[in-house]
Amino acid sequence: MDAGFEAHLRVGDVSVDERDVALLSAVDREGSLSAAADALGRSYSRAHKRVGALEDKLGALVERERGGEGGGGSRLTDDGRALLARYARVRAAFADTAGTDVAVLNGRVRDRDGEIATVATDVGEVRALLFEAADDVQVSVRADAVTLHDPADVTRANASSARNRFAGTVASVDRRESVALVEIAVPSAGNGDDGATAERTLPVLVTLASVDRLALEPGRDVVATFKATATRATPLGGPS
Template sequence: MDAGFEAHLRAGEVEFDASDADLLRAVDEEGSLNRAADALDRSYSRAHQRLTALEDALGPLVVRQRGGSGGGGSRLTDEARDLLARFERLRAEFTGTAEVEEAVLSGEVVARDGELATVETPAGRVRALAPPAESGTERAPDADAEGVRVADADADAVQVAVRADAVTLHAPDAAPAAEATSARNRFSGSVAAIDAGEQVARVLVDVGTDATLAALVTMSSVETLDLDEGSAVVASFKATATRASPGE
């Protein structure tokens, strides 16, 4: 997916723009596509058709639940939240609303699985893309309980960079399970500060280290999650959006 000249994202023939972002945010706020369409003064058929086109190009964006004691409804997938964060970061670059920053965690590689490395940091273990270990730094015959090759940590000091636009925030009771996937990092923490803009907020999350994680989220997400200083949150970010580079 590539960013175009204007504030939109392109996937094949489909462009994701501000109108599409409004639709996803409305689904998040209203809890259903039908109510989201009403809130935006759009027809349900038009909203459904557009969402279908977006999902055909971008993958699942909304999880639909039918009936039940809660009456059914819809919620955004993690992919949809990542998409919104990326779009808001792109729009921020054009409007000057906010700068994308990186949190840097120092650590040591404790295991490797292809291009992905498991890094032990003061905040906990992080999965990240990492350059291959230098010759002689891996003990190929050794493996951990999951069969992942174990690296010589003494030779693998790295720094892990986490971009603010790659971080997704969740309420603790709605966060993805820690064991759900090794491709997504997950840290519990509390909100240290919120720098609110007109549409975008920079949220700093204390995860128990000297370095705080920064997340770039929409103001509607701040309201939906009821974020304030001291609020408990779970920050997650994809391993494939995280880079580990050789440390000092």
């Protein structure tokens, strides 16, 4: 298990977690529920009860074979294997999110159109997904959801689905093996203590090919765009 987070898969009113997946995987590996419980250091009765609880909600996950030359055993059903595969996809998405730089902006909801909210932040208005009722929110933008453009080439706002767009300047470029983390300084609406225009930093993850194509280096003017559907707003202090 990775430190810092634990993925959960919600299926109806059942929450499948790491312990459930470890148990089902052990059944598949060990060939029986009893051997799986032993391998994990758990009691058989609790393991049997948990599998039963999951199957009550999700259908048959473990197929039990009784007797026979090998003395019987258990293996996962197709539904059991599908559940493990689905959980693996969710966990991979969690791990990807946990390892990705994120820009966080606080703001206030100005307007809503269904699940899309227009939020006033200190760098301007941001359109983001908002599923709860809230006035004050925190907007999160993942570095890999942002696209950089040459200011001369950027399309008109209404001609693209990436309706969030901000002009900024490259502050730094951290080259890695095949990608680069580019920090973009975006002017904010407020001023610093010395009266100069304050700035917020927006992390952007791009390929090295994009770094070269856009000639990204400190001081370079760029336009950052990102879709509302790739941006999430969550309530500050809970739903209103």
